[in-house]
Amino acid sequence: MQLALYSLLAFTPILTAFLLLVVANRPATQAMPVTYLVTVIIALLLWKVPFIQVAASTVVGLIVTLEILYIVFGAILLLNTLQESGAISKIRQGLLGISSDRRIQVILIAWLFGNFIEGASGFGTPAVICVPLLVAIGFPPMAAVLALLLTQGTASPFGAVGTPIFIGINSGLEGAEAVEQEVARLGSNFSDYLNLIGAKTAIIQGVIGMFIPLLLVITLNAYFGKRKSWKDSLSVAKFAIFAGLAFVIPYALTAILLGPAFPSLFGGLVGLAIVIPAAKRGFLAPKEIWDFPDRTQWPTTWMGTASYEISNTPVKMTALHAWLPYVLLGLFLVLSRTRYLPLMSGFKRSRFAFLIFLEQMLLWRQSRFFFQRPSFSWWCASLTFCIT
Structure with a gap:
């Protein structure tokens, strides 16, 4: 009781x-x-x-809030940079050039590109990047949000370069007597035990994740299609499962062979490299192009308060130049999180410890310098894009 x-x-x-x-x-x-x-x-x-501990936890919560706002600010900065430069318009043209089928577009952006961003930066950043991008190329805001919610379950167990495993599970299991006994029984060490957890997680998630793109297109057809029939998904089912396998196979292999740091990131990267050329060639793609109803027929429940209008004015910019910020974003995120690269060690030396005044005599909070925040990578990507 x-x-x-x-x-x-x-x-x-x-x-x-x-x-x-x-x-x-x-x-x-x-x-x-x-x-x-x-x-x-x-x-x-x-x-x-104790009151001092409650106050200290409150301050920690405020700091975490500021960190999240810092991430969101960087993402919006990059998006607005692309919007004002016309790069979003070029990206839209490029995506339509790969396929005009909205189901294939959402698989590329929400499933593959979104999982890549989740593996690189975590903290909900795929939604911040991919939802506005989907809205910008013509998706209803409700459909864009729903797509990201459906697709992120596979990548999120590994979060930002394995953070949920290395920090969440590590802090929860390390030192526990039952865990130490299990590690001893396996004749292993705790680090290898974490890798084993990551590998098993990837296998379980991979089996389910193989069908997530199919679930995604079924949802789009059933709730946002002109006929609102899940049967319209049958024509794209083979491509959806193909895209699911293109992600989960490298995802699981990375977790098994390399550990929990890069499954989502490598899965998304390899998946994009496989699926984009296949989509361009029409491999397993449906013959009938699927699209949303005309915008004038969208119910108010599909709409949001924000909108991203894209000009149809021709932009003197190559597709590579338009995608360059996202390429740089992925590059900076990987470099800033790869422990064996000189850039990462330099960032780690930039760590600083500071004492929160309400936590005196309780704890020192050591925080990574802002260079390691995902938002810093967005800033770098935006700045480099403006210069080029």
């Missing part, structure tokens, strides 16, 4: 947020402060957490 009560208390903040956001339909600006107050009251009065 006591355990059930404690479990309910621990779940109360999550339940509060759910009731306010989903049931009461309150905006996050109202729901989350209330959730925070409920959490603080429970921590202080029921869990007897």
